[in-house]
Amino acid sequence: MGDYIISVEGLVKRFKDVVAVDNISFKVRRGEIYGLLGPNGAGKTTTINILITLLKPTSGKAFIDGIDVVEEPDKVRKKIGVVFQDPTLDNFLTAYENLYIHGRIYGLSGRELDERIKEALEFVELRQYANKVVRYFSGGMRRRLEIARALLHEPEILFLDEPTIGLDPQSRNKVWEYVGSVRREKGVTIFMTTHYMDEAEFLCDRIAVMDHGKIIAEGSPEELKSMVGSDIIIMKFNDSQRAVCLEDSLNGVIRSCRPISGNRIELVVTDAVKVLPKIFEVFERRGAVIDEVSYRRPTLNEVFLYLTGRELRDSLEESPRPTRRW
Amino acid sequence: MDLKPLNAFYVMIYRQVRRFLRARSRVVVTVVQPILWIFLFGMGMGNVFNFQNPMVDYFIKQQFNGLDYITFLLTGVVAMSIFVGSFISGVSVIFDKQFGFLKETLVSPAPRELILLGRAVGDSLVLMINAMIVLGLGFLISNELRPEGIPLAMLYAFILSIGFSSLGIAIASKMSSMEGFQMLMNLIVMPLQFVSGIFFPVERMPEWMQLIAKVNPLTYAVDGIRYWLTGRSSFNPIIDITLLLILSSISIVIAIWSFRKATIEE
Numbered sequence: 001m002g003d004y005i006i007s008v009e010g011l012v013k014r015f016k017d018v019v020a021v022d023n024i025s026f027k028v029r030r031g032e033i034y035g036l037l038g039p040n041g042a043g044k045t046t047t048i049n050i051l052i053t054l055l056k057p058t059s060g061k062a063f064i065d066g067i068d069v070v071e072e073p074d075k076v077r078k079k080i081g082v083v084f085q086d087p088t089l090d091n092f093l094t095a096y097e098n099l100y101i102h103g104r105i106y107g108l109s110g111r112e113l114d115e116r117i118k119e120a121l122e123f124v125e126l127r128q129y130a131n132k133v134v135r136y137f138s139g140g141m142r143r144r145l146e147i148a149r150a151l152l153h154e155p156e157i158l159f160l161d162e163p164t165i166g167l168d169p170q171s172r173n174k175v176w177e178y179v180g181s182v183r184r185e186k187g188v189t190i191f192m193t194t195h196y197m198d199e200a201e202f203l204c205d206r207i208a209v210m211d212h213g214k215i216i217a218e219g220s221p222e223e224l225k226s227m228v229g230s231d232i233i234i235m236k237f238n239d240s241q242r243a244v245c246l247e248d249s250l251n252g253v254i255r256s257c258r259p260i261s262g263n264r265i266e267l268v269v270t271d272a273v274k275v276l277p278k279i280f281e282v283f284e285r286r287g288a289v290i291d292e293v294s295y296r297r298p299t300l301n302e303v304f305l306y307l308t309g310r311e312l313r314d315s316l317e318e319s320p321r322p323t324r325r326w
Numbered sequence: 327m328d329l330k331p332l333n334a335f336y337v338m339i340y341r342q343v344r345r346f347l348r349a350r351s352r353v354v355v356t357v358v359q360p361i362l363w364i365f366l367f368g369m370g371m372g373n374v375f376n377f378q379n380p381m382v383d384y385f386i387k388q389q390f391n392g393l394d395y396i397t398f399l400l401t402g403v404v405a406m407s408i409f410v411g412s413f414i415s416g417v418s419v420i421f422d423k424q425f426g427f428l429k430e431t432l433v434s435p436a437p438r439e440l441i442l443l444g445r446a447v448g449d450s451l452v453l454m455i456n457a458m459i460v461l462g463l464g465f466l467i468s469n470e471l472r473p474e475g476i477p478l479a480m481l482y483a484f485i486l487s488i489g490f491s492s493l494g495i496a497i498a499s500k501m502s503s504m505e506g507f508q509m510l511m512n513l514i515v516m517p518l519q520f521v522s523g524i525f526f527p528v529e530r531m532p533e534w535m536q537l538i539a540k541v542n543p544l545t546y547a548v549d550g551i552r553y554w555l556t557g558r559s560s561f562n563p564i565i566d567i568t569l570l571l572i573l574s575s576i577s578i579v580i581a582i583w584s585f586r587k588a589t590i591e592e
Contacts, residue, residue: 078435
């Protein structure tokens with residue numbers, strides 16, 4: 001398998017009447033942080049569940065370090081650490097006991113296990129809470145403890161399913177910090193899913209954008225953003241009648257344009273600095289009064305919009321959470 | 327990494343015992359409830375059967391394997407506490423499903439059957455301790471109990487416990503929510519209790535009920551435990567333990583089979 005530690009070929013997963021994962025293929029390089037980005041219900045968790053041997057694919061192949069996840073799940077399980085989307089800690093046990101049980105299940109014991117537990121707790125800065133019952137932990141502490149637990153048996157790949165969902169900004173930053181240092185200090189490959197664009201952009205070396213069970217784009221955050229164009233300009237007018245795109249007059253100057261809320265329009269252009277004077281000129285000639293102008297580099301949200309015609313945020317609200325099978 | 331599979335077995339025992347020690351409310355179900363049965367039901371009913379007339383009382387005792395009603399009930403309730411406790415503990419795999427711990431064990435390389443057996447054995451040990459507490463109180467209110475029979479009675483109790491926690495796990499593997507839990511308790515636990523000789527002897531049951539009692543594993547546990555604690559029983563204790571072993575083994579096999587198949591689709 002060479003440089004690729006995860007390799008997925010034509011993967012399909014069908015639940016009764018829904019196709020959750022629709023013929024996806026991708027490869028993850030050893031040592032990189034690879035992210036699946038997409039709205040809820042896009043098939044990200046289903047994909048991860050197949051890779052971690054909890055679900056069997058309807059068709060297609062998935063290999064972890066060259067091992068088929070369907071043929072030899074036990075071998076795969078030894079190589080992976082998983083942080084699930086929903087907490088999986090034992091709330092009635094202490095942080096130390098949770099890690100101890102995990103370690104024993106993975107065949108560790110004695111002094112070695114004790115040392116690793118302490119080191120793992122140190123890593124996520126929970127050492128002083130080692131003997132506290134997990135029930136009393138905050139969401140952020142739990143997530144950190146789960147990361148520590150997933151790393152305890154020194155896996156080659158760490159799977160993170162929506163690692164910061166439901167966390168406050170401070171805890172999110174902490175989790176990001178640990179994820180970054182896991183890769184740097186331990187050289188672990190990280191495969192994660194997220195529906196937060198900023199998270200994918202901040203953490204991932206490469207991203208696969210997923211929607212309705214399909215991968216619709218793949219690349220580094222920069223590569224993805226360059227698909228859209230270079231810059232996004234937002235202009236605000238004093239009158240909603242004037243907030244129209246004037247596509248005919250701007251033909252050749254802008255890549256695309258659409259009206260957005262609050263008397264504003266959003267323009268996608270190649271180089272904002274160069275084309276802004278021209279745009280101003282066109283609007284002024286039509287008698288439009290421009291109240292405000294801002295421009296910025298595109299975010300992954302624009303990428304998603306460009307690819308699907310929907311905003312990632314919108315689709316979060318539109319698509320209901322898939323029925324919980326647990 | 328050299329995986330020592332038995333580790334998973336031991337550590338699941340450790341986990342179940344630890345959890346029990348932390349979740350003290352479970353003591354209420356497994357210790358207080360049987361005590362309520364013995365005191366409120368047993369003493370009330372016992373008085374109904376007490377006529378202060380040696381002839382009548384002798385005749386009535388004959389209906390209950392030759393025991394006081396309170397002693398008869400008490401030995402049954404010891405088995406009942408194990409039965410209810412082990413069934414609940416098996417079904418509580420659902421909690422692990424809902425709170426995710428099960429997934430954590432399912433992605434681990436440890437053999438699933440060892441995780442399952444470790445769980446069942448851990449819970450059984452906890453239930454043995456509970457049963458001993460109930461039994462201790464029994465010695466205060468009945469003078470027909472034989473302390474020397476305790477170890478063998480507990481052996482029967484242990485086999486019963488493993489059998490029913492496995493059955494609970496097998497059922498829980500197929501269930502996806504807690505909603506069905508209450509129904510399950512009413513539909514399985516209640517009938518099995520009544521048709522087992524806990525409250526009244528099997529040979530005094532109507533014919534059709536005896537047939538059910540004879541395929542109910544709980545019947546043989548109740549009878550065997552009663553034999554070792556009092557020297558009186560409806561069946562031969564050797565038959566009791568043989569049938570108990572067979573029925574428990576079957577439920578372990580079913581449990582392992584359904585647990586091994588458990589993915590998160592079900």
